[in-house]
Amino acid sequence: MLLLTRYMHGYTQREAERLHDQSSILEQLLHSDIAYPPGSTVLEAGCGVGAQTVALAKRSPQAGFTSIDISPDSLDRARALTESEGVTNVRFQQADIMGLPFEDQSFDHVFVCFVLEHLGDPPAALAEMKRVLKRGGSMTVIEGDHGSCFWNPETAASRRAWQAMIRVQQEMGHDPLIGRRLYPLLSSAGFDIDEVIPLSAYADCSRPELLDGGINKILAPMMETAREEALQMGLIDRATWEQGIADMHRAAMPPDGSVFYTWFRGVGIRRQ
Amino acid sequence: MLLLTRYMHGYTQREAERLHDQSSILEQLLHSDIAYPPGSTVLEAGCGVGAQTVALAKRSPQAGFTSIDISPDSLDRARALTESEGVTNVRFQQADIMGLPFEDQSFDHVFVCFVLEHLGDPPAALAEMKRVLKRGGSMTVIEGDHGSCFWNPETAASRRAWQAMIRVQQEMGHDPLIGRRLYPLLSSAGFDIDEVIPLSAYADCSRPELLDGGINKILAPMMETAREEALQMGLIDRATWEQGIADMHRAAMPPDGSVFYTWFRGVGIRRQ
Numbered sequence: 351m352l353l354l355t356r357y358m359h360g361y362t363q364r365e366a367e368r369l370h371d372q373s374s375i376l377e378q379l380l381h382s383d384i385a386y387p388p389g390s391t392v393l394e395a396g397c398g399v400g401a402q403t404v405a406l407a408k409r410s411p412q413a414g415f416t417s418i419d420i421s422p423d424s425l426d427r428a429r430a431l432t433e434s435e436g437v438t439n440v441r442f443q444q445a446d447i448m449g450l451p452f453e454d455q456s457f458d459h460v461f462v463c464f465v466l467e468h469l470g471d472p473p474a475a476l477a478e479m480k481r482v483l484k485r486g487g488s489m490t491v492i493e494g495d496h497g498s499c500f501w502n503p504e505t506a507a508s509r510r511a512w513q514a515m516i517r518v519q520q521e522m523g524h525d526p527l528i529g530r531r532l533y534p535l536l537s538s539a540g541f542d543i544d545e546v547i548p549l550s551a552y553a554d555c556s557r558p559e560l561l562d563g564g565i566n567k568i569l570a571p572m573m574e575t576a577r578e579e580a581l582q583m584g585l586i587d588r589a590t591w592e593q594g595i596a597d598m599h600r601a602a603m604p605p606d607g608s609v610f611y612t613w614f615r616g617v618g619i620r621r622q
Numbered sequence: 623m624l625l626l627t628r629y630m631h632g633y634t635q636r637e638a639e640r641l642h643d644q645s646s647i648l649e650q651l652l653h654s655d656i657a658y659p660p661g662s663t664v665l666e667a668g669c670g671v672g673a674q675t676v677a678l679a680k681r682s683p684q685a686g687f688t689s690i691d692i693s694p695d696s697l698d699r700a701r702a703l704t705e706s707e708g709v710t711n712v713r714f715q716q717a718d719i720m721g722l723p724f725e726d727q728s729f730d731h732v733f734v735c736f737v738l739e740h741l742g743d744p745p746a747a748l749a750e751m752k753r754v755l756k757r758g759g760s761m762t763v764i765e766g767d768h769g770s771c772f773w774n775p776e777t778a779a780s781r782r783a784w785q786a787m788i789r790v791q792q793e794m795g796h797d798p799l800i801g802r803r804l805y806p807l808l809s810s811a812g813f814d815i816d817e818v819i820p821l822s823a824y825a826d827c828s829r830p831e832l833l834d835g836g837i838n839k840i841l842a843p844m845m846e847t848a849r850e851e852a853l854q855m856g857l858i859d860r861a862t863w864e865q866g867i868a869d870m871h872r873a874a875m876p877p878d879g880s881v882f883y884t885w886f887r888g889v890g891i892r893r894q
Binding site: 495497498500501502504527530531533534537538543546547548550552554555556605606608610612 | 767769770772773774776799802803805806809810815818819820822824826827828877878880882884
């Protein structure tokens with residue numbers, strides 16, 4: 351729990367770029383069909399560098415967003431991004447998702463994306479977000495599941511490096527396999543479940559840009575953020591790690607590269 | 623290559639039942655949108671016990687199907703099933719997919735489902751099926767990918783037992799991870815690719831029957847077919863195996879059970 355508020359992938363410029371690349375690749379898949387009604391108030395909890403914020407706010411131009419994050423630096427980046435994109439319906443606020451500075455039932459809706467996997471106590475976060483959500487309002491959660499990922503060719507080294515990354519996150523007390531648990535998490539938090547669905551991305555050499563983006567701009571850079579911990583924890587030796595990263599990049603290449611990953615989106619309604 | 627023609631999961635009554643349960647659960651997902659034109663001739667290569675045959679033939683009542691399998695016993699079961707279902711547009715024939723007893727360009731279309739993963743040389747099988755396919759005709763391939771599967775709770779024992787099953791199949795020279803390779807397989811066989819898409823099934827406790835069917839009627843019984851080889855090959859010890867099977871059944875239970883699996887469907891057109 352020591353590392354509760356630490357973002358596992360770090361706060362570097364490279365990571366910020368990775369998050370934006372990821373977002374533009376995934377926006378269509380993950381929340382292109384999410385639109386909030388005019389006049390409604392939406393809490394985006396854990397907006398980070400604003401990777402999802404711009405798309406979210408643009409798709410619901412008449413809704414008002416409050417986007418919070420625990421990192422002032424990330425908020426600065428998010429603010430700059432929305433300004434450069436001409437988005438005006440978002441206000442940013444520094445806040446901890448585990449103790450939100452809002453009254454009970456302050457928001458019509460809550461949106462949280464790629465956040466619960468990085469927390470030590472997702473049920474407590476859900477309870478806190480539910481507290482500030484009005485009755486009848488929706489709670490939308492989007493999370494990945496790193497156990498869903500596979501690629502071709504999948505060498506032993508690339509699988510071992512990937513598993514080491516998962517283990518690093520687990521050792522921090524977080525859950526990189528949280529996607530498959532969204533239903534019980536929302537359900538036991540007392541939400542009426544509207545939907546819990548998998549959203550999968552697949553690319554092969556018929557879509558070389560998507561394949562390159564998925565491997566070289568998202569997955570391999572994400573693995574790299576866990577390099578030092580993986581080695582220090584003795585989860586993998588350096589040679590296998592390097593080979594694994596190289597093999598992962600190979601999966602972006604013709605003639606036989608391919609990659610698959612699944613996120614989950616859950617929507618719950620607060621009745622009580 | 624010794625075991626080339628041996629069906630990895632065996633030919634027991636229980637396995638036949640597993641295949642039919644699997645088919646009824648999956649039919650909607652995997653080929654509910656496949657319909658062949660009236661008057662067209664379709665080769666179903668490797669029909670097994672007819673698990674897919676009935677659905678396939680019923681959906682294209684005016685097409686004529688030739689369903690072949692290497693096992694006479696499986697063909698008897700397939701024949702009995704189609705008769706009991708009142709299906710009359712299928713003729714069965716014992717034949718080896720690696721050396722089909724048909725002239726070049728005999729069929730308008732070819733359909734193959736859950737077969738390539740059990741062969742020692744999928745490219746040779748594709749070449750042979752392409753030989754008997756007319757120019758302009760379609761080749762439809764549906765295969766699973768056991769590396770795509772995950773469940774909750776996913777214990778170390780259940781993952782180890784699952785991986786042991788995968789290793790057994792790999793040791794036989796087959797490829798249980800073939801789904802992710804459909805694009806390069808079809809492409810290098812000279813087909814024009816019409817589509818290669820993932821088809822995923824997900825169940826949680828909001829759909830208890832699907833969850834029960836997926837775990838208790840498909841996945842766990844499939845693992846059981848690899849039990850003796852897995853133990854004999856020393857891939858896993860008996861206690862871990864038994865724990866793994868028990869843990870897999872646990873993933874079918876409330877409140878937090880869930881399961882995910884992905885198949886791939888590829889459609890290629892023969893131009894030359």
